């Protein structure tokens with residue numbers, strides 16, 4: 001938090017996470033009920049208080065609102081957001097949707113682009129279900145050897161997301177990330193039941209070779225939901241000796257699109 005960062009959001013996800021913010025077992029229909037005819041661009045889409053708060057980055061109904069850019073155009077757009085139009089202390093966060101889907105084959109082209117020279121640190125914000133391809137592993141190893149930093153921020157999905165445990169908790173996949181970058185787990189929590197699920201998941205991830213720290217974060221893409229349980233989740237983290245992750249973008253920007 002607080003690190004100057006550029007977020008590159010890829011389109012598509014293997015999950016829907018319609019359970020967030022809903023009573024257990026129920027799925028949100030908030031995003032599916034949005035009337036597409038009312039919205040002509042991404043930034044005007046409504047924020048949702050239940051389900052995935054990044055719905056427009058994977059739901060095919062909103063696909064036409066995402067630009068399709070080639071590598072040059074992405075590199076230009078990314079560097080254009082930097083305050084000095086060149087990399088200094090900024091960090092590139094590649095997020096989604098799920099950024100480790102088929103996009104893995106495109107990253108070497110982008111990260112080797114002349115405009116990306118000077119970039120020293122990247123983070124993949126992943127749900128931890130996608131294996132790294134052999135080609136991508138080789139590429140990441142090269143990055144590592146050049147003392148550039150790679151982080152896997154693994155937001156594994158607990159049952160409160162609405163996704164099935166067997167699909168969402170993939171210890172062998174995450175156990176492999178550890179060999180290619182700093183890896184931590186991050187769980188979205190609202191209740192004690194979620195905390196118990198997180199404990200079970202951490203045990204499974206540890207058995208699969210995960211060695212890093214664990215963060216928990218309050219549910220809530222909008223402020224009124226988020227502020228309901230942030231203190232309780234912080235206290236759970238203190239009790240467990242885990243790390244607490246705030247949602248700074250909700251407090252600062254009210255989770256507007258682009259933040």
Ligand code: SF4
Nearest residue numbers: 013015016017052097
């Ligand atoms: S994994 Fe992330 S982007 Fe995909 S549906 Fe779930 S919360 Fe949304």
